[in-house]
Amino acid sequence: MADALTLERSASAHTNAKMQVVNLVKRFENAATGQSMEALSDINLTVQKGEFLTIVGPSGCGKTTLLRILAGLIEPTSGQVLLDGVPITGPSPTLGFVFQSDNLMPWRTVWDNVGFGPEMRGERKKDYAPRIEHLLELVGLEGFAKYYPHQLSGGMRQRVNLARALAIEPDVLLMDEPFAALDAQMREIMQDELLRIWKETGNTVIFITHQIDEAIFLADRLLILAARPGRVQELMDIDLPRPRTLEIKRTPHFTEMADHVWHGIERQVRASIRHEQFASGAPKRSGAELAS
Amino acid sequence: MTTQLTFDQAPSAIRNPRPKPPSSFQKMYRHYRSSLIATGSILAGLLLWEFAARLIIRDKLFLVAPSEVIVRSIELLQTGEIQQHTATSAFEFFAGFALSAVVGVFGGLMIGTSKLTRNIATPWISALYSTPTVALSPLLILWFGLGMWSKVIVVFIVSVFPVLVNTQAGIEGADERLVETARAFGAKRSQIFTKVLLPAAVPFIVAGLRLGIGRGLVGVVVAELFGATSGLGYLITVSSQIFDMGALFAAVVILAGAGVISTELVKILERKIAPWRA
Ligand SMILES: Nc1ncnc2c1ncn2[C@@H]1O[C@H](COP(=O)(O)OP(=O)(O)O)[C@@H](O)[C@H]1O
Ligand SMILES: [Mg+2]
Numbered sequence: 001m002a003d004a005l006t007l008e009r010s011a012s013a014h015t016n017a018k019m020q021v022v023n024l025v026k027r028f029e030n031a032a033t034g035q036s037m038e039a040l041s042d043i044n045l046t047v048q049k050g051e052f053l054t055i056v057g058p059s060g061c062g063k064t065t066l067l068r069i070l071a072g073l074i075e076p077t078s079g080q081v082l083l084d085g086v087p088i089t090g091p092s093p094t095l096g097f098v099f100q101s102d103n104l105m106p107w108r109t110v111w112d113n114v115g116f117g118p119e120m121r122g123e124r125k126k127d128y129a130p131r132i133e134h135l136l137e138l139v140g141l142e143g144f145a146k147y148y149p150h151q152l153s154g155g156m157r158q159r160v161n162l163a164r165a166l167a168i169e170p171d172v173l174l175m176d177e178p179f180a181a182l183d184a185q186m187r188e189i190m191q192d193e194l195l196r197i198w199k200e201t202g203n204t205v206i207f208i209t210h211q212i213d214e215a216i217f218l219a220d221r222l223l224i225l226a227a228r229p230g231r232v233q234e235l236m237d238i239d240l241p242r243p244r245t246l247e248i249k250r251t252p253h254f255t256e257m258a259d260h261v262w263h264g265i266e267r268q269v270r271a272s273i274r275h276e277q278f279a280s281g282a283p284k285r286s287g288a289e290l291a292s
Numbered sequence: 293m294t295t296q297l298t299f300d301q302a303p304s305a306i307r308n309p310r311p312k313p314p315s316s317f318q319k320m321y322r323h324y325r326s327s328l329i330a331t332g333s334i335l336a337g338l339l340l341w342e343f344a345a346r347l348i349i350r351d352k353l354f355l356v357a358p359s360e361v362i363v364r365s366i367e368l369l370q371t372g373e374i375q376q377h378t379a380t381s382a383f384e385f386f387a388g389f390a391l392s393a394v395v396g397v398f399g400g401l402m403i404g405t406s407k408l409t410r411n412i413a414t415p416w417i418s419a420l421y422s423t424p425t426v427a428l429s430p431l432l433i434l435w436f437g438l439g440m441w442s443k444v445i446v447v448f449i450v451s452v453f454p455v456l457v458n459t460q461a462g463i464e465g466a467d468e469r470l471v472e473t474a475r476a477f478g479a480k481r482s483q484i485f486t487k488v489l490l491p492a493a494v495p496f497i498v499a500g501l502r503l504g505i506g507r508g509l510v511g512v513v514v515a516e517l518f519g520a521t522s523g524l525g526y527l528i529t530v531s532s533q534i535f536d537m538g539a540l541f542a543a544v545v546i547l548a549g550a551g552v553i554s555t556e557l558v559k560i561l562e563r564k565i566a567p568w569r570a
Contacts, residue, residue, distance in 0.1 A: 073472055091477075097476040
């Protein structure tokens with residue numbers, strides 16, 4: 001492991017590595033049954049500065065867990081994550097997180113939810129207010145600044161979730177199935193917007209999705225995770241020209257890649273569907289699931 | 293913990309954005325209509341009571357008519373007796389309740405956030421929360437005398453636990469995911485407390501205060517029944533001994549009014565500090 005670390009570190013000296021994942025392992029212990037489950041097994045990955053990496057994989061393969069570790073929210077069992085060559089020890093102010101469930105504060109208005117990050121950092125309201133106004137416009141919610149989350153649709157809440165992550169002007173955007181709750185049109189608009197923001201800011205984006213065409217459309221590189229335990233199955237370069245328009249999704253090359261990704265994870269997905277049917281009724285992460 | 297979206301799930305249905313909130317006129321009308329019905333219901337009840345007292349029961353020892361309660365109340369107002377008794381009980385209630393609100397909220401916050409305090413306090417709380425501590429009143433009167441302070445302490449003891457227990461539940465029930473979200477955005481421990489745990493607990497705190505009010509009012513009266521020199525409970529005891537049913541009812545009506553008013557005040561407080569729940 002030390003060798004791999006030195007290797008990765010020296011690599012970051014002359015490449016443009018933004019984030020490096022080195023021999024990452026994550027096990028969850030189930031206190032009730034005393035069993036431990038390997039959620040991620042020996043992940044190695046380097047994400048370049050400014051790169052757009054998408055991650056697909058069957059449900060429960062550890063995508064969210066990987067992202068939470070990258071964000072410094074939970075600790076890996078072993079291995080390391082380097083941000084700009086420095087091991088991360090906790091949440092970093094340069095990482096923006098878009099959560100899978102929107103996780104908005106019900107007691108804050110849309111405006112105050114978007115301004116949450118700057119407020120936590122102690123920025124002065126009058127300094128970040130223009131940024132918030134701009135972001136609300138960007139996600140099409142300028143008329144809803146004073147609304148509370150319970151007054152919004154799922155899609156609108158998810159856009160607030162995105163704006164909140166952008167409000168801290170992050171170097172790296174970590175996005176966990178951010179568009180899953182949006183309808184097809186809104187999703188395509190948001191994909192476009194995201195690519196535009198990405199180009200404008202030069203952010204690094206790590207984007208989880210369960211939609212294969214979305215994963216290909218957005219990505220520079222696409223990571224397929226295999227399940228039980230979660231591990232890298234394949235890392236694909238997506239060599240489609242940019243800027244990308246919707247028509248690209250109908251080109252033979254695009255469908256070829258989509259077929260390839262689908263075949264890559266089909267078996268996994270089928271297995272996970274069977275698994276879920278088997279465990280249906282039981283809540284996720286229950287003992288039953290961990291034990292199987 | 294996190295809601296899972298899976299491959300085999302269809303994208304969740306999109307709800308339409310809510311229509312504009314109803315105009316203030318519509319709101320007022322709705323509010324007005326329900327209070328109209330409530331007032332009508334009370335008036336009908338009073339009429340029935342008047343009717344029963346005048347035509348069916350007729351024995352003033354058993355049931356006195358509302359009209360006579362009003363007449364007797366006016367007499368008591370003129371002598372200033374009712375003001376004096378009300379002031380005594382009001383002081384006892386407010387002093388005791390304010391004490392339990394402060395102690396209950398702060399205690400609940402501490403128990404909810406610190407494991408040590410929780411371990412120390414839990415056995416006491418479980419033992420005392422559901423005990424009818426109002427039964428301790430005679431003892432407290434023996435210790436602290438017939439005056440107001442024994443009543444203040446009774447009110448405190450009976451109303452502090454609902455506030456304490458609810459505040460703790462609110463802190464402990466705060467959504468883990470929101471705590472993680474705050475952490476992801478760089479919130480410090482103190483910020484997680486003030487910006488996540490505390491607002492999450494507000495509705496619970498308000499519910500605890502409401503329960504505490506109900507218990508506190510009962511506490512005042514019961515404590516005064518056991519021994520006092522002034523107060524509405526004292527008025528009830530004395531009037532029942534001299535069969536002055538009009539005065540007895542006057543005291544009960546004031547207590548009912550106090551309950552309604554305090555509960556409404558807490559509701560207004562909730563709307564002020566927790567507008568997102570409207
Ligand atoms: N806090 C946790 N405690 C126990 N098990 C967990 C926890 N978080 C995730 N898991 C388990 O780890 C596996 C991967 O979960 P997750 O990362 O959420 O998958 P994905 O996002 O790919 O659907 C699942 O089997 C899940 O039940
Ligand atoms: Mg997930």
